[in-house]
Amino acid sequence: MSSLGRLHLITDTRPGRDPLTVVRAALAAARADLVVQVRVEDSATDREAYDLTRRVVALCTPYGATCLVNDRLHVALAAGVAGGHVGADDLPVGAARRVLGPTAVLGATARDPGTAAEAVAAGASYLGVGPCHPTATKEGLPPPIGVPGVRAVAEAVDVPVIAIGGVTATHVPALRAAGAYGVAVVGALSTAADPGRAAAALLEALTC
Ligand SMILES: Cc1ncc(COP(=O)(O)OP(=O)(O)O)c(N)n1
Numbered sequence: 001m002s003s004l005g006r007l008h009l010i011t012d013t014r015p016g017r018d019p020l021t022v023v024r025a026a027l028a029a030a031r032a033d034l035v036v037q038v039r040v041e042d043s044a045t046d047r048e049a050y051d052l053t054r055r056v057v058a059l060c061t062p063y064g065a066t067c068l069v070n071d072r073l074h075v076a077l078a079a080g081v082a083g084g085h086v087g088a089d090d091l092p093v094g095a096a097r098r099v100l101g102p103t104a105v106l107g108a109t110a111r112d113p114g115t116a117a118e119a120v121a122a123g124a125s126y127l128g129v130g131p132c133h134p135t136a137t138k139e140g141l142p143p144p145i146g147v148p149g150v151r152a153v154a155e156a157v158d159v160p161v162i163a164i165g166g167v168t169a170t171h172v173p174a175l176r177a178a179g180a181y182g183v184a185v186v187g188a189l190s191t192a193a194d195p196g197r198a199a200a201a202l203l204e205a206l207t208c
């Protein structure tokens with residue numbers, strides 16, 4: 001079975017957010033079960049992405065947690081992280097696999113079974129599947145696919161399915177029953193009054 005962590009925290013770098021404080025709290029709760037995906041605003045420079053990634057790596061390493069980089073695979077390679085995540089506007093999955101190499105963790109966004117199967121054939125080692133539920137974190141997404149949409153993808157592939165989009169701990173049982181291996185969240189941790197407690201609740205729901 002995959003050793004990929006089940007709780008994926010995607011950094012919230014919007015103005016006024018404090019991503020490293022959230023990462024620290026989540027690591028204390030989820031330890032090696034945490035995957036931190038460094039995702040910066042499109043307007044951020046590569047230097048800013050690299051600097052944030054290096055700081056996240058320094059936090060993750062003592063816990064054995066995994067760090068990935070969203071979109072910017074050159075930053076992932078330069079920072080020495082475990083891999084990256086790509087979607088429809090990024091490098092194609094096959095090209096991303098060539099960039100990262102055969103053993104890297106490579107996530108791909110898939111919203112339907114056909115796209116999911118193609119991504120796996122091209123080298124994706126996990127899939128980000130959503131949006132499961134409405135979310136205010138990202139604009140321009142298609143309508144939510146819901147739990148049935150996650151199930152349809154999970155039934156079509158044999159790599160871990162990470163459900164994303166408006167996910168909170170209360171959604172996790174249904175998503176797991178639909179075949180999700182884990183979840184990826186922004187707001188459930190970055191807007192929580194107590195991110196450590198929120199991470200513990202998500203992890204408990206994912207592993208109970
Ligand atoms: C785990 C996970 N799933 C989906 C996404 C979305 O990636 P993408 O479609 O490339 O959109 P951006 O995040 O780049 O705006 C993700 N990042 N992680």
Ligand SMILES: Cc1nc(C(=O)O)sc1CCOP(=O)(O)O
Binds near residue numbers: 135137
């Ligand atoms: C970055 C991203 N990608 C999505 C997709 O469906 O591809 S949903 C999303 C935002 C997830 O944030 P939250 O947990 O706050 O809803």
Ligand SMILES: [Mg+2]
Binds near residue numbers: 070089
């Ligand atoms: Mg992307």
